[in-house]
Structure formats: C-alpha cells, structure tokens
Amino acid sequence: xxxxxxxxxxxxxxxxxxxxxxxxxxxxxxxxxxxxxxxxxxxxxxxxxxxxxxxxxxxxxxxxxxxxxxxxxxxxxxxxxxxxxxxxxxxxxxxxxxxxxxxxxxxxxxxxxxxxxxxxxxxxxxxxxxxxxxxxxxxxxxxxxxxxxxxxxxxxxxxxxxxxxxxxxxxxxxxxxxxxxxxxxxxxxxxxxxxxxxxxxxxxxxxxxxxxxxxxxxxxxxxxxxxxxx
Amino acid sequence: xxxxxxxxxxxxxxxxxxxxxxxxxxxxxxxxxxxxxxxxxxxxxxxxxxxxxxxxxxxxxxxxxxxxxxxxxxxxxxxxxxxxxxxxxxxxxxxxxxxxxxxxxxxxxxxxxxxxxxxxxxxxxxxxxxxxxxxxxxxxxxxxxxxxxxxxxxxxxxxxxxxxxxxxxxxxxxxxxxxxxxxxxxxxxxxxxxxxxxxxxxxxxxxxxxxxxxxxxxxxxxxxxxxxxxxxxxxxxxxxxxxxxxxxxxxxxxxxxxxxxxxxxxxxxxxxxxxxxxxxxxxxxxxxxxxxxxxxxxxxxxxxxxxxxxxxxxxxxxxxxxxxxxxxxxxxxxxxxxxxxxxxxxxxxx
Numbered sequence: 001x002x003x004x005x006x007x008x009x010x011x012x013x014x015x016x017x018x019x020x021x022x023x024x025x026x027x028x029x030x031x032x033x034x035x036x037x038x039x040x041x042x043x044x045x046x047x048x049x050x051x052x053x054x055x056x057x058x059x060x061x062x063x064x065x066x067x068x069x070x071x072x073x074x075x076x077x078x079x080x081x082x083x084x085x086x087x088x089x090x091x092x093x094x095x096x097x098x099x100x101x102x103x104x105x106x107x108x109x110x111x112x113x114x115x116x117x118x119x120x121x122x123x124x125x126x127x128x129x130x131x132x133x134x135x136x137x138x139x140x141x142x143x144x145x146x147x148x149x150x151x152x153x154x155x156x157x158x159x160x161x162x163x164x165x166x167x168x169x170x171x172x173x174x175x176x177x178x179x180x181x182x183x184x185x186x187x188x189x190x191x192x193x194x195x196x197x198x199x200x201x202x203x204x205x206x207x208x209x210x211x212x213x214x215x216x217x218x219x220x221x222x223x224x225x226x227x228x229x230x
Numbered sequence: 231x232x233x234x235x236x237x238x239x240x241x242x243x244x245x246x247x248x249x250x251x252x253x254x255x256x257x258x259x260x261x262x263x264x265x266x267x268x269x270x271x272x273x274x275x276x277x278x279x280x281x282x283x284x285x286x287x288x289x290x291x292x293x294x295x296x297x298x299x300x301x302x303x304x305x306x307x308x309x310x311x312x313x314x315x316x317x318x319x320x321x322x323x324x325x326x327x328x329x330x331x332x333x334x335x336x337x338x339x340x341x342x343x344x345x346x347x348x349x350x351x352x353x354x355x356x357x358x359x360x361x362x363x364x365x366x367x368x369x370x371x372x373x374x375x376x377x378x379x380x381x382x383x384x385x386x387x388x389x390x391x392x393x394x395x396x397x398x399x400x401x402x403x404x405x406x407x408x409x410x411x412x413x414x415x416x417x418x419x420x421x422x423x424x425x426x427x428x429x430x431x432x433x434x435x436x437x438x439x440x441x442x443x444x445x446x447x448x449x450x451x452x453x454x455x456x457x458x459x460x461x462x463x464x465x466x467x468x469x470x471x472x473x474x475x476x477x478x479x480x481x482x483x484x485x486x487x488x489x490x491x492x493x494x495x496x497x498x499x500x501x502x503x504x505x506x507x508x509x510x511x512x513x514x515x516x517x518x519x520x521x522x523x524x525x526x527x528x529x530x531x532x533x534x535x536x537x538x539x540x541x542x543x544x545x546x547x548x549x550x551x552x553x554x555x556x557x558x559x560x561x562x563x564x565x566x567x568x569x570x571x572x573x574x575x576x577x578x579x580x
Binding site: 119121122124125126127128129130131132133135139140143144226227228 | 301
C-alpha cells in the first residue's frame with residue numbers, strides 16, 4: 001500500500017465522488033445532444049456541434065472563468081441559486097459541474113458515433129411491429145448503442161477525474177471541499193519534501209487515465225459486433 | 231378491406247394510385263421505379279402521402295385530418311432486407327411484436343425455422359433470415375401483411391425454396407399485399423393483380439384474367455407473358471403429372487403433390503406452338519383444340535394470341551411472319567401444342 005498523508009486520501013475520495021457525479025449527471029444531456037447531432041435535421045446543427053466541442057478547445061481557465069461569472073454570488077445564475085443554498089462556486093458540486101462540462105464533448109462524441117452506426121431501418125421495422133417511439137428507443141436503439149454509451153462514460157469519467165484548470169479557476173482548491181486529486185498534486189508541488197505523496201498521487205492519476213482509455217477502447221468495437229448480430 | 235386513394239409527389243415522380251384490396255393476396259406488380267415501394271410505405275405509414283385516404287377494414291389510417299403512426303396501424307411489413315434485430319436471438323426477434331405469452335411454435339414450424347430459434351441473426355443465411363422476418367411480421371397478428379419484394383435479395387434457387395412457405399402463408403388467411411417485379415411470384419401467389427406503371431395503376435383485376443390478357447401481356451414484356459392455369463392433379467406417374475384444367479387435360483413435368491391436389495401452372499406464351507391442323511407424330515404430349523379469341527400485333531416482330539378452349543385461356547406468342555403465312559385470324563379454330571417441360575420449375579405452385 002502506498003503511504004499517503006490523510007489529505008491525499010481525502011483528495012482521492014473527493015475526486016472519485018466529483019467525477020462519478022459529473023459523469024452520471026452528464027450522461028442524459030449527452031445522450032440527448034448526441035441524438036440531435038446524429039439524427040436531427042435542423043438549422044443551426046453546426047452551431048450546436050461547435051458549442052459542444054468548445055470545452056475541448058478553449059483554455060480550461062476560460063471555461064472556469066465563464067462558470068465563475070455565471071455562478072458567483074453576483075452572476076445571473078449564482079444570484080438565484082446562492083440564496084437557496086444551492087450555490088456552486090467554491091463547493092464540490094461546482095467541481096462536479098466543471099468536470100462534467102469538460103468531459104461532455106468526449107461523452108457526446110462516443111455516443112454519437114454509436115448512434116450513427118445504428119441503421120434507422122431497424123427502428124422502422126420495430127415501428128411496423130407495433131412499437132411506439134419510446135419502445136423502439138428502449139428496446140432497439142439503446143441496447144445497440146449500450147457499449148458506446150459505456151465507452152463514452154468511461155472516457156468521460158477519466159477526463160473528469162483529471163480535470164484541473166477549469167476546476168481550480170471556478171471552485172479554487174479548498175482542502176476537503178474542492179481540492180481534487182489534480183489540485184492536490186499541484187498543492188504538493190508547492191511544498192518541499194512532499195515528493196513521496198506526490199509520486200503516489202501521480203501514480204494513481206496515471207493508473208486511472210490509462211485504465212479508462214483501455215476499457216473505453218475495449219468497449220467501443222462492441223457496438224459494431226452487436227450491430228453485426230454475433 | 232384495404233382502400234387506398236393517394237397522391238404523393240417526389241421530385242419529377244408522382245404517385246397517384248387508387249386501389250381496393252380484399253382478402254387473399256393482392257399483388258402490386260410493376261417495373262423498378264414504378265412506385266411500388268412508395269405505395270407500400272404510404273399504406274404502412276412509413277411515408278406520408280401529399281393527399282388522399284388510406285383505410286383498412288373501414289378504419290381511416292390516413293386522411294385529411296388523420297395520420298396514424300405506423301405502430302398503431304396494425305400493418306405488418308416484410309422489407310426487402312430482413313432487418314432482424316441484431317442484439318436479439320431468433321426467438322426474441324419473432325416475438326418482438328407479439329402479444330405476451332405468444333407461442334412462436336406453430337409459425338416457426340410453418341416456416342421451418344424451429345432449429346434456428348436460439349441463434350443470433352448474424353449467423354443466418356439469406357433464406358433463413360428472410361423466413362424469420364416473415365415469421366416476425368406474422369406473429370404480430372397484423373390486419374394486413376405487406377411483403378415488399380421479400381425475395382429480391384435472394385438468388386433464384388433460394389427464391390424457389392421460399393415460395394412454398396409464402397403459399398402456406400397465403401393459405402393461412404391473413405390478407406397480403408405482395409409487392410413484386412417477378413411475374414412468376416405473382417402468378418403463384420396472387421389472387422388479385424394491380425399493375426403499376428409510372429406511379430399509376432395501368433390495370434387491375436383477377437390474376438388469371440390479367441395474365442391472359444394480350445394488352446397486359448404487352449406491358450409485361452414479351453418474355454414475361456404467359457397465361458395462368460389452375461387445375462387439379464389427377465395422376466402422378468414417372469415425374470409426369472396429369473392435370474385437369476379448364477383447357478382440358480395437360481401433362482406437365484415438375485409438378486409435385488398427390489393426386490387430388492390443386493396446382494397453378496403458368497404457361498409462357500413463348501412455349502406454345504400453334505398449328506392449323508391437328509399435328510400427328512409429334513413428341514409433345516399436349517395438343518389442345520382452341521379458338522383464337524384475339525390476335526394482337528405488337529411493335530416488334532411478335533404477335534400475341536389469346537386462345538380459348540372450354541373455360542380456359544392460353545397465350546401464345548408467334549412471329550408476324552408465321553401469322554401471315556398461316557393466315558391466322560380471330561375466330562379460327564387451331565391446335566395449341568405445349569411440351570410437358572414447357573412449364574418452368576418456378577412457375578408451378580399450389
């Protein structure tokens with residue numbers, strides 16, 4: 001077992017919670033947006049496509065700053081949420097939001113590819129067999145894209161787990177509240193003599209990232225296998 | 231039972247069809263691009279007509295103020311491709327649209343797919359997958375079953391292997407709309423024929439009447455023309471069946487089935503020889519006295535003759551030169567000669 005100081009374990013536990021919440025919360029909207037992008041025929045589709053990809057190419061610090069402007073006490077959303085006790089700035093929920101937004105493009109991309117691989121003719125056939133649109137989606141579309149969905153979620157989880165720039169800008173690095181694993185690594189970097197703890201946290205970060213990519217790459221081809229009916 | 235009166239424009243093509251289909255098999259026949267699939271999809275609710283009406287058993291499916299989605303129309307649809315759900319095994323595919331608790335057994339037995347029930351669609355052959363698709367549509371208990379060229383993707387041998395199953399399907403009583411551009415399938419299965427050309431109904435009526443109509447024959451193309459004759463097997467001997475038909479007795483090769491069974495035989499116009507006098511010393515076994523009912527010259531070198539004998543009708547295609555040299559005219563009595571093997575294997579059905 002790696003000997004880590006308690007604050008390092010706290011950071012790991014927080015990071016797991018933040019990335020899990022971020023991934024689970026991002027999945028439904030990602031599924032919806034992926035559907036729109038894969039199947040929708042509407043004006044402004046390119047705009048939605050570009051907006052979804054924005055967090056991937058913007059400097060994370062800009063994304064974090066935008067969130068801060070929106071959710072700070074004086075921001076348009078923060079002004080509504082803070083009095084209700086639902087404020088996000090400088091809270092772990094804010095870290096989850098930042099992580100979710102950064103992971104969103106990756107999740108959408110994986111699901112969109114899976115949906116595009118599903119032949120709409122199968123959905124048409126299901127309709128002629130008496131299935132409503134919702135039943136078609138539940139019994140044909142969803143099972144066929146399930147591996148792609150999992151692949152996207154895994155990749156999104158890894159991205160959320162490693163998120164640093166937007167998180168530290170939006171919610172800072174408060175030990176026990178918003179100091180996620182990457183923030184903790186950054187903090188340990190500033191402290192002389194913390195090299196062993198630093199090495200342990202870096203090893204965990206690398207393991208999660210590599211593991212997620214491997215799992216995701218293992219899942220993605222299963223969409224094709226499912227659709228081939230083997 | 232099925233009443234259709236619709237128009238649909240798509241680019242330069244206009245579909246403008248009025249048709250009424252009752253029970254049994256109604257075949258919609260026509261060349262590629264005639265609008266057959268568009269018509270079928272409009273009936274099933276997969277495409278929207280620009281205007282008109284689609285009603286099934288008196289219930290309006292599409293009309294000025296109504297457009298039922300496909301899943302509420304109760305119409306089963308077998309597509310050109312099997313479209314089986316790849317993530318489900320054959321049993322789950324068969325039962326997808328069936329009421330809970332339905333037993334796939336009888337339908338699986340009728341289509342000979344019992345041994346496939348646990349398999350995945352990915353491992354099925356084309357003919358097997360086509361049969362599963364037919365069973366799946368049938369187990370949904372449709373009020374109307376549309377078969378949109380379900381055999382189009384199969385080679386000739388596999389088509390021939392599936393046709394008997396479609397005959398069983400016809401005999402099971404579900405009303406069927408059969409879309410096809412293969413005349414031998416239509417001749418074997420259909421009771422009523424609708425001839426579709428350039429988006430319009432060119433002719434419609436009973437399949438026997440239409441196929442022995444020289445005008446319709448001209449539209450089908452000379453090598454497709456041939457009269458449909460229904461009869462009863464009276465004897466089977468050495469691969470040769472004797473069939474009692476309205477034309478008289480015919481000896482035909484390649485007809486399966488016990489004596490007493492009913493058969494349909496399509497005799498191609500090209501396979502009929504006409505003689506002014508009764509030929510003698512001839513190897514052909516079927517020599518029938520007939521009357522020339524109509525004699526119609528086409529644009530090419532061919533002339534189509536409609537021959538009548540008793541209550542039966544026969545089509546014969548001769549060259550213009552033969553007709554002139556023999557001095558053939560309407561109303562004359564002639565002898566029609568049909569070889570026992572003048573009936574293709576595909577053209578024999580129940």
